[in-house]
Amino acid sequence: LPLSPKEEEVVSRFQEYLRIDTVHPSPNYYPVTEFLIIQGKQIGLDTKVVEYVQGKPVILFTWQGTDSSLPSVLLNSHTDVVPVELAHWKHPPFAAKMDEAGDIFARGSQDMKCVGMQYLEAIRNLMAAGFKPQRSIHVSFVPEEEVGGVDGAKKFYGSSDFKELNVGMVLDEGLASEDGNYRVFYAERTVWWFYITAQGHPGHGSRLFDGMALENLRISLDAIADFRKSEFDKVKSGEKAEGEVTSVNNVYLTAGRPTPTGFVMNVQPSQAEAGFDMRVSPLADLDALQKLLDEEWAPASRNLTYRFLQKGKVTDDFGNLAVTAVDDSNPWWVLFKRAVEKAGGTLAKPEIFMAATDGRYARNQGIPTLGFSPMTNTQVLLHDHNEFLNAKEYLKGIKVYEQILMSFTGTGDESGDPSNSKTGSGELSETIHTEL
Ligand SMILES: CSCC[C@H](NC=O)C(=O)O
Ligand SMILES: [Zn+2]
Numbered sequence: 456l457p458l459s460p461k462e463e464e465v466v467s468r469f470q471e472y473l474r475i476d477t478v479h480p481s482p483n484y485y486p487v488t489e490f491l492i493i494q495g496k497q498i499g500l501d502t503k504v505v506e507y508v509q510g511k512p513v514i515l516f517t518w519q520g521t522d523s524s525l526p527s528v529l530l531n532s533h534t535d536v537v538p539v540e541l542a543h544w545k546h547p548p549f550a551a552k553m554d555e556a557g558d559i560f561a562r563g564s565q566d567m568k569c570v571g572m573q574y575l576e577a578i579r580n581l582m583a584a585g586f587k588p589q590r591s592i593h594v595s596f597v598p599e600e601e602v603g604g605v606d607g608a609k610k611f612y613g614s615s616d617f618k619e620l621n622v623g624m625v626l627d628e629g630l631a632s633e634d635g636n637y638r639v640f641y642a643e644r645t646v647w648w649f650y651i652t653a654q655g656h657p658g659h660g661s662r663l664f665d666g667m668a669l670e671n672l673r674i675s676l677d678a679i680a681d682f683r684k685s686e687f688d689k690v691k692s693g694e695k696a697e698g699e700v701t702s703v704n705n706v707y708l709t710a711g712r713p714t715p716t717g718f719v720m721n722v723q724p725s726q727a728e729a730g731f732d733m734r735v736s737p738l739a740d741l742d743a744l745q746k747l748l749d750e751e752w753a754p755a756s757r758n759l760t761y762r763f764l765q766k767g768k769v770t771d772d773f774g775n776l777a778v779t780a781v782d783d784s785n786p787w788w789v790l791f792k793r794a795v796e797k798a799g800g801t802l803a804k805p806e807i808f809m810a811a812t813d814g815r816y817a818r819n820q821g822i823p824t825l826g827f828s829p830m831t832n833t834q835v836l837l838h839d840h841n842e843f844l845n846a847k848e849y850l851k852g853i854k855v856y857e858q859i860l861m862s863f864t865g866t867g868d869e870s871g872d873p874s875n876s877k878t879g880s881g882e883l884s885e886t887i888h889t890e891l
């Protein structure tokens with residue numbers, strides 16, 4: 456793959472980040488913190504490291520804007536990555552090997568070390584070009600996203616450090632796009648993790664009777680499977696996007712009594728349990744779902760109980776639906792869209808993220824938040840074997856962030872070229888900025 460010497464340098468910084476192993480279940484966050492501090496220093500950013508929880512540092516960089524009264528922009532990414540199944544990888548997941556085609560293989564190459572480094576590279580370029588942001592730009596690197604962000608983003612967004620930043624707009628992660636349009640996410644499904652416990656008659660395995668625990672549970676599994684199918688069918692037919700339906704998957708089942716060689720076969724167990732990962736769309740009718748659970752999936756009449764391990768809301772802290780407007784009513788959206796287009800990109804129809812990201816902690820505070828990971832023509836490989844990102848696509852994403860940052864924080868006088876940031880005119884962004 457032909458890369459210029461400058462591009463080589465940029466790509467090798469990405470590879471260096473990817474080579475720092477921050478894999479769950481017990482990531483060591485200190486080496487990556489050290490690496491990031493060095494990056495911030497090189498670029499010339501103010502740096503702050505806060506351990507809201509010991510051993511789980513949040514790294515916060517700031518590029519001070521010229522007008523400190525304006526709400527700032529926060530670019531968030533997480534430093535942790537999910538585990539790998541080593542045997543399935545054709546290149547070691549923490550070697551960040553680039554092949555002939557320029558594909559860089561590493562855990563985190565899509566989710567989401569790419570985005571974190573792209574933020575920094577875009578800032579590096581804008582600084583070098585003499586760009587002066589009006590609003591401050593903050594870049595946060597948080598731990599623990601992959602396990603829910605409780606010791607990471609949740610603490611950070613709940614802190615006085617965060618409040619002091621006066622953040623008006625947040626960017627967090629999205630997903631790769633398999634076609635030429637960038638994907639962008641304006642909301643996400645909320646997590647309902649629950650399990651259903653069934654009680655029932657024990658007895659000899661040869662006997663037929665009503666009300667055995669596993670039979671009580673089986674009726675629920677069938678009902679849940681029917682619901683799952685009806686939601687899935689809407690996706691398959693193209694009527695709805697994945698984030699617009701509610702998903703539910705049975706993720707564990709336990710019953711029976713183990714023996715050294717297997718399970719006891721001739722005793723009907725008196726208890727059984729099933730766990731479910733359900734993702735509720737912000738468009739869903741929550742009362743109807745709750746009713747399903749109470750009356751069909753886990754009715755007491757069938758000797759069933761349920762418990763939530765996690766029951767997320769679809770509303771923000773003010774009781775509004777936790778969605779970011781993606782139309783002309785939201786000036787940030789207008790600026791975002793123009794910037795992507797100015798970078799030569801096109802956007803797909805905005806989507807609801809199917810899983811959970813740290814973006815929800817910002818959206819819950821009513822802060823406009825977009826999920827965006829600039830990767831086009833890239834197979835979605837997050838959490839998968841052989842996760843990779845092409846170097847050219849990575850470099851292209853940096854250009855997109857340059858435009859976004861100019862659009863969000865500029866005075867409206869910037870041209871499309873950061874190296875020529877004092878010319879051109881942008882009346883539209885000027886009017887928009889007075890609204891923000
Ligand atoms: C609710 S915490 C879990 C967060 C996790 N995020 C990424 O995969 C997810 O399962 O969506
Ligand atoms: Zn992620």
Ligand SMILES: [Zn+2]
Nearest residue numbers: 537566601837
């Ligand atoms: Zn992830």
